[in-house]
Every structure is written in C-alpha cells, then in structure tokens.
Amino acid sequence: EDQVTQSPEALRLQEGESSSLNCSYTVSGLRGLFWYRQDPGKGPEFLFTLYSAGEEKEKERLKATLTKKESFLHITAPKPEDSATYLCAVYLGGGYNKLIFGAGTRLAVHP
Amino acid sequence: EAQVTQNPRYLITVTGKKLTVTCSQNMNHEYMSWYRQDPGLGLRQIYYSMNVEVTDKGDVPEGYKVSRKEKRNFPLILESPSPNQTSLYFCASTNRGDEQFFGPGTRLTVL
Numbered sequence: 001e002d003q004v005t006q007s008p009e010a011l012r013l014q015e016g017e018s019s020s021l022n023c024s025y026t027v028s029g030l031r032g033l034f035w036y037r038q039d040p041g042k043g044p045e046f047l048f049t050l051y052s053a054g055e056e057k058e059k060e061r062l063k064a065t066l067t068k069k070e071s072f073l074h075i076t077a078p079k080p081e082d083s084a085t086y087l088c089a090v091y092l093g094g095g096y097n098k099l100i101f102g103a104g105t106r107l108a109v110h111p
Numbered sequence: 112e113a114q115v116t117q118n119p120r121y122l123i124t125v126t127g128k129k130l131t132v133t134c135s136q137n138m139n140h141e142y143m144s145w146y147r148q149d150p151g152l153g154l155r156q157i158y159y160s161m162n163v164e165v166t167d168k169g170d171v172p173e174g175y176k177v178s179r180k181e182k183r184n185f186p187l188i189l190e191s192p193s194p195n196q197t198s199l200y201f202c203a204s205t206n207r208g209d210e211q212f213f214g215p216g217t218r219l220t221v222l
Contacts, residue, residue: 032209034210034211043115043201043213044211049209049210087153098159099144099154101154101155102153103151103152103153
C-alpha cells in the first residue's frame with residue numbers, strides 16, 4: 001500500500017536553531033514529491049516540487065532534498081514566522097491529481 | 112488575483128440534511144480536487160476532476176458527490192451528511208499536477 005510518513009509529528013525550536021523534517025514514502029512509481037506549508041485556519045501553500053533523487057531546491061531559509069526513499073526539509077536559522085505545519089505529498093501520476101499526503105509536522109519556533 | 116474560493120467557510124448542520132459546498136477558481140485550471148483534513152490523518156483526496164464532465168474517485172469518496180459542469184466550478188455535495196463527515200474540507204486546482212492552489216477551507220460540523 002502506498003504510504004507517506006512524516007516525522008517528527010511536532011518540533012519545537014529556538015530561533016536560530018537549525019533542524020530537518022523528514023518525509024519517508026513507500027510508493028510504486030513516484031512521479032514527484034511536494035512540500036507545502038499550512039498556517040492555522042488556512043489552506044496549504046505550495047513550497048517545492050522535487051522530481052528525482054538527488055534534486056535540491058531552496059527558498060529563503062528552507063531547503064528540500066530528495067532520495068529514493070525519503071525527502072528532507074532543512075530549516076536553517078529559523079524565525080518565529082516559520083512556525084507552521086509542513087506537509088509533504090507524493091504524486092503518483094495516473095490520475096493527474098493523484099496526491100498522497102503525509103500527516104504533517106507541526107513546527108513551533110520560539111524567540 | 113489568482114485564487115480558489117470556497118463557500119461557506121463554516122457550516123453547522125444536522126444529520127441527513129443535504130448540503131453543497133461550492134468551489135470556484137479563476138485561473139482557468141483544468142484539474143480540480145476536493146480533500147478532507149482530519150487530525151493525525153492529513154489531507155485525503157475525496158474526488159478529483161481532470162476537465163469538464165470528467166471526474167473520478169479519490170481515496171475517501173463514500174458519502175460524497177461532485178459535478179464539473181463548468182471549468183471554474185467544482186461543487187462538493189453531501190446528500191445525507193453524517194457525523195463522521197465532520198471535517199475541514201479543501202478544494203484545490205492546478206494546471207500541471209504539481210503546484211496545487213488550495214482554497215481557504217470549509218469547516219463542517221454535522222450534528
């Protein structure tokens with residue numbers, strides 16, 4: 001069965017304390033992996049798409065990487081405004097909208 | 112402004128009373144989806160549509176109906192809501208299957 005697992009469920013960091021969020025997947029035929037940010041009471045906001053193992057993408061303090069079994073979202077010197085839930089999703093192709101989401105990691109960054 | 116809108120944003124109803132949640136996008140996207148989000152389970156796809164009059168089931172379609180008569184609109188219909196359909200619902204659209212634009216969400220409570 002296709003599955004996406006995110007860890008940890010929740011993470012508390014001090015401002016400036018770098019860390020990584022993990023998204024591991026067991027799927028057949030990965031076509032792409034997405035990272036989203038979700039603020040309380042809002043819809044997810046797109047961050048990155050990764051298509052192949054070894055690919056990396058960066059945006060401000062965030063950097064996403066992809067291997068054959070997992071993806072990491074690295075957060076460098078986080079600020080309180082980075083506090084949110086981070087979701088990853090895998091795209092399996094076929095039905096064009098077929099995405100499987102992980103349950104998310106709730107990140108809290110304290111000053 | 113490019114956006115996905117949903118109405119209503121909040122709804123409290125009773126078991127068995129038919130309801131419709133509307134979704135509209137102004138980006139001329141071909142692909143639209145409905146998701147529900149429950150604590151610890153992440154986003155789960157209910158239905159998706161690849162174009163007008165083309166819809167297909169996602170992972171949790173039971174108890175829901177959709178229609179796609181116009182490209183911009185993709186309403187979600189609950190013909191006989193039950194308490195287990197209490198959830199946070201998101202509509203999303205995309206043109207390419209990667210960057211999905213999500214609506215602001217509809218919080219539904221079924222008593």
